[in-house]
Amino acid sequence: MPSQSQHCRGLRPAKDGIAFEALPWNLNHPEEHSYVHLTTKTGAWSTEHYDPATDTGALFAVHEYATTPLPLAPACCSLNYGTTVWEGLKCYRDKAGNAVVFRPDRNYRRFAHGAAQMALPPPSRELFLRGVQHALQVNSHLIPPPGEGTKLYVRPMLLGSGEQLGLHPSSEFSLLFYVSPTGNYFQSARGGLNLHLETRRCRAARGGVGNVKCSGNYAVALKPLLDAKAQGFDDNLFLELETYREGGSLDDAVLQEMSAANVFFVLRTGEVVTPALERGTILPGVTRDSVVTLVTEFAAELTEAMVASTGQANVAVSQRDVTAGEVKDAAEAFCTGTAAEVVPIARLATGAGEEGFAAEFDHGEKGAGPVTAAILRMLREAMVGERVAAGMEGWLRDPFAPPEEFCRE
Numbered sequence: 001m002p003s004q005s006q007h008c009r010g011l012r013p014a015k016d017g018i019a020f021e022a023l024p025w026n027l028n029h030p031e032e033h034s035y036v037h038l039t040t041k042t043g044a045w046s047t048e049h050y051d052p053a054t055d056t057g058a059l060f061a062v063h064e065y066a067t068t069p070l071p072l073a074p075a076c077c078s079l080n081y082g083t084t085v086w087e088g089l090k091c092y093r094d095k096a097g098n099a100v101v102f103r104p105d106r107n108y109r110r111f112a113h114g115a116a117q118m119a120l121p122p123p124s125r126e127l128f129l130r131g132v133q134h135a136l137q138v139n140s141h142l143i144p145p146p147g148e149g150t151k152l153y154v155r156p157m158l159l160g161s162g163e164q165l166g167l168h169p170s171s172e173f174s175l176l177f178y179v180s181p182t183g184n185y186f187q188s189a190r191g192g193l194n195l196h197l198e199t200r201r202c203r204a205a206r207g208g209v210g211n212v213k214c215s216g217n218y219a220v221a222l223k224p225l226l227d228a229k230a231q232g233f234d235d236n237l238f239l240e241l242e243t244y245r246e247g248g249s250l251d252d253a254v255l256q257e258m259s260a261a262n263v264f265f266v267l268r269t270g271e272v273v274t275p276a277l278e279r280g281t282i283l284p285g286v287t288r289d290s291v292v293t294l295v296t297e298f299a300a301e302l303t304e305a306m307v308a309s310t311g312q313a314n315v316a317v318s319q320r321d322v323t324a325g326e327v328k329d330a331a332e333a334f335c336t337g338t339a340a341e342v343v344p345i346a347r348l349a350t351g352a353g354e355e356g357f358a359a360e361f362d363h364g365e366k367g368a369g370p371v372t373a374a375i376l377r378m379l380r381e382a383m384v385g386e387r388v389a390a391g392m393e394g395w396l397r398d399p400f401a402p403p404e405e406f407c408r409e
Contacts, residue, residue, distance in 0.1 A: 011099050011400050012141040020144035023183045025339055033065035034138045035178035036131055039161065041171060045123045052126040055403050062138055065178060077160030077170035084159040084215040085114035088338040090151040091136050091143055091399060094384040099143055101154075101397045102383055104132055105409075106286045111156060114212040119169040120158050127175075129407045132156060135177035136399040142181045148380065149184040149341065185260070185339035186234070191366050192346025193335065195258070196233035197324065198224055199354050203238040203256060203281075210256075210281035217283070221259040231351045235259050239324070240281060250355045251325025256281055261340050262288040265322060266332035266371045270312035276319045287336040287379070290395075292317055294378045297389040301378075305370035309363060324348075328359045332369035342376040344368040 014020065018029060038049055038061060050057035078084045087107045094100050108129060112122040123131070132154055136143070144150035156177050160170025186193065201224050203217065204210025210217060221236070228236045235258050244253035255275055257263060262285040264274045272295050277284050295302065295317035302315045309331045327333065333345035344367055349358040363369025368376060381387035385396055397406050 010140075011143075014093075014143060014145045015141040018142075018181065020150045020181055021147055021183070023150070023181055025182050025185045027180045028182060029142070030180070031066045032139075032142055033179055034062050034135075035065050035176060036135050036138075037061045037063060037070065038131070038175045040121070040173050040175075041162075043169070043173070044121045045127055045175070050124070050127040050130055052124075052130070052403070052407065055130075057127075062134075070174075070176070072161060073163045075163040075165060077162050077164055078215075080165075081160070081167060082214070082216045082219075083118045083120060083170065084157065085111060085118050085120060085213055086155055086157040086215070087111045087213060089132060089154040089156070090338055091154060092151045092383070093143055093146045095146050097146065099136065099140065099399050100384065101132065101136065101399050103286050103290065103395050104129055104397060105394065106289065107156070110213060110284060110286075111158070114209075114214055115158055117209055117212045118214055120160060121173055123158070123175055126403075126407045128156065130403055131175065131177045133399045133403065133406050135179055139179045140400075142179060144181055146384075151182060152179055153182045153339065154179050182339065184341065184343075185337060186343045192333075192344035192361065192368075193234040194232065195235055195237045195345055195348045196228040196231065197250075197348055197350050197354075197357055198228070198236040198238050199244060199250065199253075199350060201238075202241045203236075203259070206240075206242065206279055206281055208281070211277065211283055213283060218260065225259050228351070233351070235261075237263060237348060240279065249325070250350075250357050251323060251328075253324050254279075255322045255324060255327070257283065258335055261285070261335040261337040261343075263333065263335050263345070264288075264291065265327045265330040266306075266309060266369070267326070267330050268310045268312065270306050270310060270314040270316060272315070272317045272371065272375075273322055274317075274319055275322050279321075285336060285338075287338055287341065290379060290382065291336055291342070291375055292319065293389075293391050294375060294382065294387075297391050298378060298387075302371060302374055305374040308370040324357060324359075330359065330361055332363050332372050333359075333361045334368070334372045334375070342368075342372060342379055344372050
């Protein structure tokens with residue numbers, strides 16, 4: 001088989017006729033996409049699928065998205081039992097026009113953990129990263145021109161594609177990489193988000209798979225999301241329901257995350273706080289981790305913004321349990337995600353028939369407050385290589401670099 005690199009295309013210009021800056025968060029222009037599809041029936045991935053030593057394997061099952069749908073039988077294991085994990089990465093052009101992928105190694109770590117939890121064979125790190133790289137190379141005309149918030153979103157997916165009725169691991173597994181050019185997840189939001197504090201339904205519980213990026217975690221959030229939007233909210237913020245019971249104090253309930261984003265609060269003490277991962281009920285977001293790193297590395301630079309926001313000159317970031325009561329007096333709040341980046345939150349409140357609760361954040365109604373705006377600026381600078389620190393090594397990778405460089409540890 002010819003080497004993978006012989007099948008690579010060079011970085012192409014962004015396709016004419018696509019208004020990248022106006023794209024919604026959706027599957028856009030599927031007639032332009034190609035996807036990568038790889039299967040195994042052995043219950044594992046081997047060098048027959050990809051050999052990093054020779055850069056050869058069976059990675060080249062490339063299909064046109066619009067004309068070659070994925071073949072799945074009604075008895076497909078993942079269709080029946082929900083054993084699907086996936087990731088979300090973004091590729092964009094830096095100011096020099098070069099293609100850049102943001103922290104794909106971090107996505108692999110989460111993907112491999114999720115696969116093991118769903119009884120799916122995790123691909124090797126090299127296979128995962130090479131699949132991401134190949135999907136980007138064959139779709140490079142969909143990488144938007146340099147601009148804020150636009151991206152070519154890449155979704156790696158692993159599912160049990162074998163046919164069965166019994167509840168046991170699949171007899172076949174499919175590894176997929178598909179793409180879509182998109183805008184920001186909350187692009188239509190004006191000012192900060194208006195969040196509903198969900199007090200009745202649970203997104204995830206301790207001992208479950210709330211920290212896995214699996215399809216079920218999004219399915220369970222969908223009906224509550226529709227109900228929240230029907231009341232005029234933009235999204236839900238879920239609770240650790242074990243910490244809240246009817247008749248108890250909602251102020252003591254521990255916050256979790258939104259339907260598809262992590263949350264941060266800027267407290268008037270100068271603390272930038274986000275719910276901890278130790279309970280195992282929230283997703284370890286890549287953007288979340290990036291924000292924690294940025295605030296840690298550049299706390300001194302954030303001092304001016306913190307003074308403007310809270311009057312406090314000290315800046316600290318923490319990951320711990322956060323209660324609903326303590327954020328009532330927060331100066332700012334924002335959410336983070338691959339698709340969302342950093343989006344301000346204006347308000348958090350309960351809805352009809354629930355225990356009364358409301359928190360209004362000083363700087364959210366008209367948009368980002370001083371700290372939120374500074375963190376977003378730092379994140380976007382880091383995304384194009386204009387902000388670096390010891391804790392940020394390896395964040396950016398060029399999908400047109402040689403495979404051994406793109407897949408390096």
